[in-house]
Amino acid sequence: MKRILSVLVEDKPGVLARIAGLFSRRGFNIDSLAVGHTMEPGISRMTIQVQGEPATFEQLTKQLHKLVNVIKISDLTEDPNVCRELLLVKVKSEPSTRGDIQQIVSTFRAKIVDISIDSMMVEITGDEDKLNAFLLLMQEFGIKEIVSTGKVALARGAKATTLAAGDKDKKK
Amino acid sequence: MRMSGAQMVIACLEQEQIDLIFGFPGGAVLSLYDALYDSSLKHILTRHEQAAVHAADGYARISGKPGVVFATSGPGATNLVTGIATAYMDSVPLILVTGQVASNMIGTDAFQEADITGITLPITKHNYLIKNVKDIPVVFKEAFYLATTGRKGPVLIDLPKDVQNDQAEFCYPEEVYIQGYKPTLEGHPGQIIRAANAIKKAKKPIIYSGGGVVHAAAWDELRAVAEKGCIPVTTTLTGLGAFPTDHELFLGMPGMHGTVAANYALSQADLIIAAGARFDDRVTGRLDCFARQACVIHIDVDPAEIGKNVEAQIPIVGDVRKVLEQLLLRMEAGDTGAWLEQVNLWKKQYPLTFENSGDVIRPQYVIKELYRLTAGEAIVTTDVGQHQMWAAQYLHCKYPRSFASSGGLGTMGFGFPAALGAQVAAPGRVVLCITGDGSFQMNIQELATASRYRLPVKIAIINNSYLGMVRQWQELFYNKRYAETFLEGNPDFVKVAEAYNIMGLKASRPEEVEPVIRKALEHDGPVLMDFVVASEENVFPMVAPNTPIDEIIGGGSK
Ligand SMILES: Cc1ncc(C[n+]2csc(CCOP(=O)(O)OP(=O)(O)O)c2C)c(N)n1
Ligand SMILES: [Mg+2]
Numbered sequence: 001m002k003r004i005l006s007v008l009v010e011d012k013p014g015v016l017a018r019i020a021g022l023f024s025r026r027g028f029n030i031d032s033l034a035v036g037h038t039m040e041p042g043i044s045r046m047t048i049q050v051q052g053e054p055a056t057f058e059q060l061t062k063q064l065h066k067l068v069n070v071i072k073i074s075d076l077t078e079d080p081n082v083c084r085e086l087l088l089v090k091v092k093s094e095p096s097t098r099g100d101i102q103q104i105v106s107t108f109r110a111k112i113v114d115i116s117i118d119s120m121m122v123e124i125t126g127d128e129d130k131l132n133a134f135l136l137l138m139q140e141f142g143i144k145e146i147v148s149t150g151k152v153a154l155a156r157g158a159k160a161t162t163l164a165a166g167d168k169d170k171k172k
Numbered sequence: 173m174r175m176s177g178a179q180m181v182i183a184c185l186e187q188e189q190i191d192l193i194f195g196f197p198g199g200a201v202l203s204l205y206d207a208l209y210d211s212s213l214k215h216i217l218t219r220h221e222q223a224a225v226h227a228a229d230g231y232a233r234i235s236g237k238p239g240v241v242f243a244t245s246g247p248g249a250t251n252l253v254t255g256i257a258t259a260y261m262d263s264v265p266l267i268l269v270t271g272q273v274a275s276n277m278i279g280t281d282a283f284q285e286a287d288i289t290g291i292t293l294p295i296t297k298h299n300y301l302i303k304n305v306k307d308i309p310v311v312f313k314e315a316f317y318l319a320t321t322g323r324k325g326p327v328l329i330d331l332p333k334d335v336q337n338d339q340a341e342f343c344y345p346e347e348v349y350i351q352g353y354k355p356t357l358e359g360h361p362g363q364i365i366r367a368a369n370a371i372k373k374a375k376k377p378i379i380y381s382g383g384g385v386v387h388a389a390a391w392d393e394l395r396a397v398a399e400k401g402c403i404p405v406t407t408t409l410t411g412l413g414a415f416p417t418d419h420e421l422f423l424g425m426p427g428m429h430g431t432v433a434a435n436y437a438l439s440q441a442d443l444i445i446a447a448g449a450r451f452d453d454r455v456t457g458r459l460d461c462f463a464r465q466a467c468v469i470h471i472d473v474d475p476a477e478i479g480k481n482v483e484a485q486i487p488i489v490g491d492v493r494k495v496l497e498q499l500l501l502r503m504e505a506g507d508t509g510a511w512l513e514q515v516n517l518w519k520k521q522y523p524l525t526f527e528n529s530g531d532v533i534r535p536q537y538v539i540k541e542l543y544r545l546t547a548g549e550a551i552v553t554t555d556v557g558q559h560q561m562w563a564a565q566y567l568h569c570k571y572p573r574s575f576a577s578s579g580g581l582g583t584m585g586f587g588f589p590a591a592l593g594a595q596v597a598a599p600g601r602v603v604l605c606i607t608g609d610g611s612f613q614m615n616i617q618e619l620a621t622a623s624r625y626r627l628p629v630k631i632a633i634i635n636n637s638y639l640g641m642v643r644q645w646q647e648l649f650y651n652k653r654y655a656e657t658f659l660e661g662n663p664d665f666v667k668v669a670e671a672y673n674i675m676g677l678k679a680s681r682p683e684e685v686e687p688v689i690r691k692a693l694e695h696d697g698p699v700l701m702d703f704v705v706a707s708e709e710n711v712f713p714m715v716a717p718n719t720p721i722d723e724i725i726g727g728g729s730k
Contacts, residue, residue: 014290014293017293059476063476068298071352
């Protein structure tokens with residue numbers, strides 16, 4: 001089963017290796033991973049999508065908690081959340097197909113960001129369903145290259161996945 | 173005060189009340205050793221870095237204090253790896269300080285460069301590569317805090333050469349602030365009540381206690397809970413000594429070479445109180461058949477251990493000592509009379525046995541004699557193999573923190589250096605190292621260390637000319653095809669000892685065993701005893717791997 005984790009980590013050297021290494025050691029494949037800053041200096045957020053059985057997944061989360069640089073883990077899978085990914089797609093185009101591509105692009109509220117003689121580059125953000133549907137259509141024209149950011153996600157509503165006051169007084 | 177990074181390391185260790193380091197120098201730690209030269213810290217020079225870690229490990233297990241190791245970069249650091257993994261598996265607090273090539277050379281495959289923080293990532297509780305001399309005090313403070321709190325373990329600090337030489341103001345922090353680390357120590361009160369209720373209701377309870385009880389110094393509480401609840405106790409290999417072995421509630425060790433009573437009791441219990449133990453496969457046997465009727469109370473400071481192998485109906489995260497204390501206040505004994513009768517019957521029916529002989533020395537006989545002649549007062553370290561299991565079965569220790577064996581990793585070569593560390597930790601006590609002819613040769617060079625520091629450890633080699641435990645499996649499961657387990661080419665161990673200026677004694681006949689042991693115990697220096705024993709003796713009882721633990725070979729089955 002697919003899971004989406006939002007993990008707050010200390011922005012220290014090696015932290016990505018620690019986390020990635022743990023996943024592979026415990027037999028989990030990372031489908032997607034995105035890292036970025038938060039509002040708090042020195043703290044980054046990782047959004048990680050993995051596949052795994054519920055029991056082993058619980059074990060993985062506990063092991064993840066044991067990493068000293070990991071501050072907080074939120075499992076967003078069950079909660080209402082907004083999950084997005086940004087994709088750049090380079091698609092083959094000829095004068096005769098440009099119009100069709102443009103129409104699809106605008107229906108999907110994507111953007112054309114570059115045009116050359118025989119191709120166009122499209123920027124699109126969205127959830128997995130939307131991106132898959134878009135890619136299916138683009139395949140008709142011929143996709144030359146794709147790059148994606150990996151998923152980022154936040155819980156909807158008031159539930160915060162940032163630090164609560166209590167997460168910070170870990171003093172001896 | 174302004175000082176160099178190397179001097180800071182020494183100052184940090186002094187601040188942490190460390191008075192002893194095990195180590196081995198080299199190019200990348202010249203400055204560190206130079207700073208050590210001026211200090212009052214004692215340094216024990218081993219002959220191999222692996223032995224330095226095992227010695228520090230033995231020191232830590234016996235003293236309860238963290239062990240500290242110095243090693244140089246590259247090969248010095250990689251030689252630590254087996255020792256670190258051994259300590260990690262058994263949750264032993266260690267601080268490992270390694271030299272590293274200069275910061276500007278890192279990543280260039282410089283001479284004696286190894287990415288030791290990368291290499292030890294999965295076998296340390298945490299590790300650091302220090303890039304700025306100003307970070308040294310905070311990192312050391314954190315490292316000691318991490319190593320010695322929560323679930324204990326090894327922490328490695330990698331120090332580039334230039335950082336050791338750079339100067340800065342030294343100020344040791346009073347507090348630790350680690351955002352992502354907050355071990356839970358108190359047990360949840362609601363869970364304590366649920367546990368107390370389960371104990372009150374149970375008719376067939378058992379306490380299964382492990383190394384965590386030793387690490388948390390919870391032996392008094394363990395005993396009090398057992399006695400108050402009239403609950404029999406089984407302790408794992410790393411938990412041996414935490415419960416008095418002559419206590420009427422003691423069942424011995426569980427698992428693969430455990431007692432029949434312990435395994436039957438675990439299999440038929442209606443309540444298992446697991447305290448600082450992790451349901452290792454050597455204990456549970458085939459997991460889906462393990463303790464099927466039992467409700468499990470699992471007490472552990474590491475939440476990741478709970479539910480990992482065996483589902484816990486009543487999980488309690490917390491320091492074992494605190495939790496047992498809390499439990500004591502709440503609990504009442506259940507009606508366990510009939511169960512205790514049953515358990516005692518098993519103990520009587522299926523004692524540990526072996527056949528003595530007048531011609532050849534039985535290995536178990538040596539162990540029993542060592543026990544008798546040291547009256548359970550000795551500190552015991554073991555290597556890995558048959559001799560280890562016989563030691564666990566027959567060489568009981570009266571006191572906690574008196575038994576050190578590589579449980580989780582099962583590292584041959586651990587026993588002898590660990591004995592040296594144990595002797596340093598407890599200078600006034602008899603330290604026995606029970607080793608095998610195979611294992612001993614994995615760190616035999618440490619005879620030099622024993623000799624130089626006149627550490628009076630008594631080494632007992634159970635010499636069967638085989639990698640005995642592997643041979644036993646070949647005999648039982650591979651049709652007696654003894655592939656590469658006969659140790660042809662073994663040296664004359666007595667002569668080896670003598671070459672290091674250590675007393676060597678040999679016994680080849682049963683009647684020679686007692687005099688040899690007596691002579692060794694009377695001698696005030698290190699002694700090597702070579703016991704030439706029956707070569708194809710097997711360890712029983714035995715539960716074959718991945719079978720239910722009540723299907724026992726040898727030692728009486730139902
Ligand atoms: C470093 C290491 N290598 C290999 C093994 C596998 N192994 C387990 S027990 C054993 C035999 C040990 O022989 P010895 O020390 O003579 O003890 P015995 O079983 O004969 O008492 C071996 C090879 C191990 N545990 N550790
Ligand atoms: Mg042997």
